[in-house]
């Protein structure tokens with residue numbers, strides 16, 4: 684996968700600064716003359732964005748954990764078919780704000796016993812990993828305050844509270860141990876431009 688292009692994802696808890704860093708990296712690469720596709724999950728293609736609205740709005744108890752996993756995979760499959768794979772095939776750099784690691788961590792933390800279902804579905808219908816994943820790591824309380832301050836109307840997961848965000852943070856750190864060559868931890872408690880320079884330096888080594 685990514686034989687021609689380069690697939691980069693940003694992960695982390697809500698409010699950690701993923702969207703900011705994904706945007707800054709995409710701008711940096713575009714300014715250097717690279718073909719860049721900036722995208723996000725859930726979403727990143729018209730059908731997947733329609734599924735996103737079912738996932739991020741409304742009552743936290745709206746879906747069972749199993750249904751939620753199916754919806755995230757449906758959105759991801761559409762995103763992969765319509766946006767990510769065509770971009771990689773033409774040699775572009777894809778920068779995605781979240782990808783499959785979010786399902787491993789969010790849905791796996793909601794119920795640890797669901798991780799096998801998450802993994803089997805991923806193998807069956809996605810089967811692709813980013814070349815490089817940055818986990819923006821920071822204190823859960825500070826991230827939650829940043830996120831809720833935005834009042835985006837998409838706070839279904841943030842409303843699950845501080846304990847949940849702390850469990851998610853631990854889940855992302857565990858992923859970095861599980862996938863040590865792909866997943867890199869980035870200290871998110873620094874100024875956005877400083878983090879962006881750190882990320883850009885790490886990406887440079889991987890550029891085709």
Ligand code: ADP
Pocket residue numbers: 695696697698699700701702703704829830833871872873874875878
């Ligand atoms: P995420 O995509 O992880 O939810 P965002 O990039 O949307 O996070 O950032 C959440 C909020 O925090 C936004 O209001 C953003 O402007 C702010 N922010 C992002 N990065 C930083 C940073 N390094 N320091 C302080 N505030 C930040």
Ligand code: TYD
Pocket residue numbers: 696697698699701702724725739755780781782783784785786787789790830839840841
């Ligand atoms: P996002 O828009 O990235 O939210 P934020 O900017 O607040 O971090 O993602 C929306 C929510 O969906 C977020 O709370 C994380 C959750 N999510 C999952 O639970 N599983 C997944 O597979 C993905 C991609 C996102």
